[in-house]
Amino acid sequence: MRIAVIGGGIVGSLIARELTRYESAVLLFEKEADIGWGVTKANSAIVHGGLHETPGTERARLCVEGNRLYEELSRDLDVPFKRVGAYVVALSHKELPLLQELYEQGLRNGVPGLEMHDRGTILTREPNLNPNAVAGLWSPSVGITEPWSLAIAAVENGMENGLALHVAEEVTSIEVADGRVQGIVTGEGEYELDAVVNAAGLFADRVAEMAGLLEPVLLPCRGEYLLLDKKVGNFISSALFPTPNKLSKGILVVPTIDGGILLGPTAQDLNREEKEANETTRHGVQEAIEGARRLVPQLDLSFVVKTFAGLRPETTDKKFVIGRTSIIGFFQAAGIRSPGLTAAPSIARFLVRDVIVGDLNLTGKRSFTSTHHKIRKILDLPVEERDRLIEADSRYGRIICQCNHVTEGEIVRAIHRGARNLDGVKFRTCAGFGRCQGGSCTDKILLILARELEISPDEVTLRGGDSTILGGKVRT
Amino acid sequence: MREKVVDVLVVGGGAAGMAAAASAGAQTLLLECDAEVGGVLNQCIHTGFGLHRYREELTGPEFGHRLLGELERSRAEVISGCTVIDIEHHGPVVHAVGPEGRLRIRPKALVWATGAGERPFGSLMTPGPRPAGIFTAGLAQRFVNIHGFLPGKRALILGSGDIGLIMARRLHLEGMEVAAVVEVQPFPGGLTRNVVQCLEDYNIPLLLCHGITEVHGRDRLTGVTIAQVDKSRLPIAGSERHFAVDTLILSIGLIPENELILPFTPIDPVNRGPRVNSLMQTEVPWLFAAGNNVVIFDLVDTVAAVGEMAGASAALYARGELPQERLTRLVRGENVLHLVPSSLVAESPTVLYLRVSRPINAAMVHVGDVISRKQSVVRPSEMIEIHIPQDALRELVKKDEVHVKVTEG
Known part of the structure; x- marks a missing residue:
């Protein structure tokens, strides 16, 4: 089975990870240059308790269950989560x-x-x-988390379990024949597929349209x-x-x-x-x-x-759109408005375990590893571990972001794990996220990016596309 | 992990820290977080430094080089690339990290000389998207002067502080077009000589009483909208102007960097730095402070001078030789914004550094009823230095508190 998930936000990332528990080839497509840059990046970062939801609705159920799942999920994926109430x-x-x-x-x-x-x-x-x-x-039970860290960690854990990540690759069409998904076309190529999961956040209605569906409207x-x-x-x-x-x-x-x-x-x-x-x-x-x-x-x-500012996708009836569609092999997790961050783990679990596994007849994988170590802030590590790291690689002793005490070692590791630009480094390491907002470290991080990616400093971007930072060399 | 016991630990290797370590002498350790000492001097390749201290006009790196010479002659130890991450104030014990691993230092006295950071764009709460192309002036300066890259093609500069003015000239000379310098106040934020030499000499317009109302551009900045502001700094409807620029440079203020000492050190809320006496000793007896983390100074010469005072005082304290004098509190009076020190110590050479909140053409500076000094022009952009003669100091320290004010002369 070959399954593509469209959308590398919190919902798509967790669905993709959940799918890697089963015997299948899973591909994740994200149009932005990195994971979690849409709705996931700009929200209240709250894991709601569930008291705002209308009783008896799918949203209420998924919210309360999602809140419960955060405990284990954040531990497994090494992502911060605090029940502050x-x-x-x-x-x-x-x-x-x-x-x-x-x-x-x-x-x-x-x-x-x-x-x-x-x-x-x-x-x-x-x-x-x-x-x-x-x-x-x-x-x-209300908690706080870092949504983008959770999305990144879910994808990295998914990759450890065989997930193929395609960032900066926008899906342009979905091929359907005889009422069944055949594949997708992206800016980079064509992919034959057995199933597609639409988790494209704000743009899930456009993706649904590509498959010929008129719903949802976001x-x-x-x-x-x-x-x-x-x-x-x-x-x-x-x-x-x-x-x-x-x-x-x-x-x-x-x-x-x-x-x-x-x-x-x-x-x-x-x-x-x-x-x-x-x-x-x-x-x-x-x-x-x-x-x-x-x-x-x-x-x-x-x-x-x-x-x-962040944008959240609203449906007219405020309901999540989760499940199978009239097209065989085309599944959706769309219209994930508030409390979408809270519900994301239960949405992923429900859609994969209760819908997709049965429809596609997937079998569980023996080798799935559910735990993952994200890039730890070196200063959060026990001192002995920190000493060993610095001894093995002195770059873990060179602090680049003075506000949040992020080292060169952490930045280099983030780049090797997929950060391609300043925002990629920032959201993966917190470098430039502090009180000076990068005023004192942006140049250092930019030069590390250029060195590690083997590009010229004036090719480094803020967040991909045309967002280059520099305008060229000074006169010589 | 390495351990060190020293008389004086200096944190920060900019002008204040280098001067402090040089004057504290042997048994002193200086920690610098960057790869080299020099701090912001390294990126200030323009001239105008050293007129007071060395009676010569030097560039920033030249000034730094002189200080480095003094530092080397003092036999103080320097470790660079090493960042202080925590201070246990009972002790004190200072924890640092560098490429060689952890370092734990037990100093008898500490000089805090970490300088200042630039106020970020986000604090302005400017409407619009968040494109690339927005730089604080110091960051842009490092890109141009140290790394050899321009920030863009056409720039607007917000804020007429000295760094903003100097960057306007620098970018212009490097072939960028500088559309204008925009200043929200009715007067320039930087030194008059910089307004003349950096803007007027190159016909770069200075737009006073203007602020930014919106930035444009999704990936890279495509333009900035500015507007005239009223007395409460709110934009005046209908006065908007659009500038098609790909670069916005911000010179909107410096913020003293005191994060690690804040939990245990009394701070002057106006200066935004620790309260210090005229020996540059904070209200935590073993902690001394110097440089832009105490208050934002105008001149590096002054920063080096207070650094020297802090270093010498810290060395005396470490040897148990710093006199425990009764202090005379200095109190802000009329038209005094920044004021350093917060208190006077008898029989020590004393300089008052103050900044007014509004300009006056013929002013009189009063220190208690002992000193009244005529000052032809006072303005917020130019710090006033008052050297207190010993006989005046003896009169002043008889009191518990002394009011400092600047009145119409």
Whole structure:
């Protein structure tokens, strides 16, 4: 069996990895220069508990189950995951009935550990919370992670189990004959296939169209964020949510894995054509700030190191589109809007184990290795291990990114594992992700990339395509 | 892992650190995270350095070379390529990592001389996508002057700090087109001589009271929209102008680098550096500080001078010879933004470094009721140095606190 997964986001990556558990040839196609650069890169990085979901829906089931799977998955793939817990905060007595409703909804969804906390408790645990808060719904299973790290680790683990990765290779058509998938054509060539899994994120509707399907229709919704550096200190300890309205979970204040804080997202519906409109706007950033300040009025914006926007794929009925289609061998995991990051592990497991394995009659592989070691931050290693690494290769002692203490050794290893540009290195190692945002290390990383890839420094890009950094040599 | 016990450890091998280590002398270790000492001097190939310290006009590398000579003569040990990653302040014990492995140092005194980092683009919260082609000025300067590569073809420069002005000239001389220098304040951020020599001499326009409202371009920058700003720095509708540029250079400020000492060192929130007395001793007795991590100075000559003071004081402290004097607090009064030191020590040579928050044409600088000095022009871009004579110092230290202010003269 030859199976292609289209889309190297969190969903496609986990599906591809899941497929390598079975006897088959699995190919993963990603149009961008690296894994996880679409919806996966720019979201709240929250593993939700599941209390926001309507009981009885597929989304609620996959969300609660996905949250549970994170524990083992993050351990297996060596990806950071912290159950920081979350408060949904009522800022007035008017919001209390809604909070109570949410509590009961969470219970029906099987969300573990939910508790209603009074004003005194929440303000003791979150002293920077708005003093007008009247109550908080505590959801201890809510976690934070690094979505792009999980996608990269899933692909690398998949590759250890035989996955063939094709990055910077866009699928241009899908061949269907007699109601059955025959293969695909990309910018690089043609592939004969038995099955195709459409996990193309925002672009899954275009991929479905290539197979002749009119569903789903995906509409981008833009969410803008601000990132505060870890210098902000222990300002909050859990994720803070407002009491939600019907449309979205609202603007959140969320701790990040490396100790910073994320504010956002806004929710702006865009046209179907605007799937690359991930620019920030004056209005959006302002809205995110105002929303966050309702929860934490003392927020100090001098810690902001970055603003960014992400697009999430919305379907008209807000449902995930997961499963087989009218075309034999064409499967979909599309319309994966919030809580898609949370649900991704259970989506992959459900689609592969409960649908694809049966339809394609796949048999399990004896040799599957489920654990993977990602590129560790050398300073997180026990000192003895660090000493051994530096002794074996002195580049592990040469710190390039002074903010996050990333060494040349880690950068070189990231390049050898597939990073092809500055963003590739940044998302794989955190070099350039700190308070100076690359101001003091970009030149060093660029020169390492040029050296390792054997290209000229002025050919190095920010993120592939025409995003070259330099304009040519100075006069000699 | 290697262990070292030293009298004085200097962290940072830029101008402040080199001068500190040179004046602290033997039994001193200097750690530099880069492959070579010199810090930002290495990339500043223009002239204008050393007029005070060496009474000559030198380039950055020449100035660094002089300091290196002083450092070598002092017999202080230098380890480069070695980054401090943690400081245990009970002890103190300093942990560093380099290509030779881990290094643990137990110093009697420490001079913190890590300089400053450039404020990143992201902190501006500018609307638009995030294309390639946006550089902080120092990064662009390293690409051009050290690595020999241009950042692009046509540039707009945001911020008229000295680095921005110098980069405008540098890029122009290297054949890039510099469309304009944009400054949000109503006055230039850098030294007047740099405005004249870097912009006016080459007809590069300086647009005051303007800010960036949007960047454009998906892969590589294709343009920047700027607008005039009002008094609260908000863009004025209708005043937008578009520049088709592939490069945006940012000279929007430096941020003192104090990450590792922040957890245990009292910081002056305006200077954004540790509170120091006139001996450059912080409020943690064994910790001394010098250079742009204390406050952003204008001149490397000044940085070297405070480095020397910090190094000499640290060496005295290590030998148990630093006097434990009662301190006189210096308090910011009218029109004083940056102020170093935070307190005075009796009988030590004392220089006050201060920066005003608004320009005045005929000003009077007051230190308590003891010193009143006429100053023809004061502006935020030019730091004021007040050398305090010993007899004045004796009067000043009789008080618990002394107010410093700059008034209309």
